[in-house]
Amino acid sequence: MSDSTPGAHESARSGAPEQLPAASGPLTGQPEVAPPPRSNVFLKELLRGSAVTTILAIVLAMIAGGVLIAFTDDDVQEAAGYFFARPGDTLAAIWAAVSGGYEALFRGAVFNPRGNSFAAQIRPLTNSLGFAAPLIAAGLGVALAFRVGLFNIGARGQILVGAGFAALVTFGLDLPMWIHLPLTLLAGIAGGALWGGIVGVLKARTGAHEVILTIMLNYVAFYFVTWMIRTPGLLQKPGTNQPITSETPASAQFPELLGAGFPSLDWGFVIVIAATVLVWWIIERSSLGLRMRAVGENPHAARAAGIGVERIYVYAMLFAGGLAGLAAMNQIQGSITTGFSGTIDAGIGFDAITVALLGRSRAWGVFAAGILFGALKAGSFSMQAQGIPVDIVLVVQALIVLFIAAPPLLRTVFFLPKTDLEKAAKARAKAAKKAVTA
Incomplete structure (x- = not known):
C-alpha cells in the first residue's frame, strides 16, 4: 500500500496541465460557466436538422x-x-x-376554389396523389438500395420489364377480378425484381459496379420491351401495326378509390402506402434491415462481423426491382389502361432518384417527397394553361x-448554425492557413 501511494502522487504531479479537467468556481477564482439553456440547445439542433x-x-x-x-x-x-x-x-x-x-x-x-362543387374543388389533390403513387414506389426502391450503399439508377429498366412481363403473362387471361388483379400485380413486381436481381447477382459474383450495370440494363430493357411491343404474337395489339400493347383487361385494373369523380386516384395508392410501411419495417425494425444498414455503412466491417455482404446486395436489388415493378403496375393497372408503349416509364425511373434524395432515403421521407413531386406535376398543367x-x-x-x-449553402443563405463537423473543418482550415503563413 505504501509503495503504490507515492507512485500515484508522482503520476498526479507529472500530469500535463492540459490533461487535467478545467476547474471553475469561487475557490479557483474562475467564474462558473453555466450550461446553455435547454431551449437554446433544442433550437440549435432543430435548425441543424x-x-x-x-x-x-x-x-x-x-x-x-x-x-x-x-x-x-x-x-x-x-x-x-x-x-x-x-x-x-x-x-x-x-x-x-x-x-x-x-x-x-x-x-x-391541392385545391381549386373555382370548382362548382366540393368534388371539383378537391379533385386536384386526388390528381396529385395519383401522380405520386408510382413516384413513391420507384423512389422506395432507389432509397432502399441507397441504404445498402448501392446507387440504383436502373429503375427505368425495372419498370419497363415489370410492365412487359405482366402484360405478357396475364393480359391474355380470362379470370375473375379477385384473381386477375393480384396476379397481374404480382407478375409486374416479379418482373421488376428479376431485372433488379440480375444487377445484384452480377455485383455479388463479379464485383461489377452497379451504376454501369443499371445504365446498360436500362438500354437492354428499353429495346427488348420495344421489340416485344412491335412483334405480333408477343405484346403488340392484334389488328394493328402500331407499337402499342392491348388494353389492360378490366378485371386487372385497380378500382377507383373514391368513385368515378376522382379517376386519377385508385387502390394502387393504398398499395403504395402498404409498401411504404413494409419498407420502413424492413429497414428500421427487422434483422434483415439491420444487416442492410450495416453493409451500407461499412461493407468491410459488416463482412468482418459475419454478415454475408454479397447476399445482402442480391436481396437489396431484388427489393428495389420489385418496388419499381410496383410503380409499373400503378401505370398499367391505374393510369394508362388503354395500352402502353416503350415510354411507359414516363421518366419515373429517373425522377425516383430525385425523390429518394429528397426523402433522404427514409421510407416516410420518400413518401412525402413523392407527394410533393406529384403535386408539382399535377400543378404544372394549370401553370402551362396560364402561359x-x-x-x-x-x-x-x-x-x-x-x-x-448542399446543406452548407443553405446554412449560409439563411444564417443557420453550423454543425460540429463544419466547425471542426473550418478550425482545421484556419489552423493550416496560420501554420503556412507562420
Missing part, C-alpha cells in the same frame, strides 16, 4: 422558380422596358406573374435536389 434543411431547400427553390417566372413573363418584359420611368409597373407585373403562377400551381395540385413554361417546374425540382445536396 434535416427537416428544416429540406423545407428551406424547397422555399429557396420556389424563390428561384419565381425569378424564372418573372423573367419569362411577357408583361414583365414589356414593363421592364420603361422601368426607370414607372418602376411600379414592373414591380406590379412581377407580382402578378409570380403570384398568378404559384396560385395556378396550388389550384392544380408559364412547364420546364420551370422541372427547374424547381432540380433546384430542390441541388440545395438538399
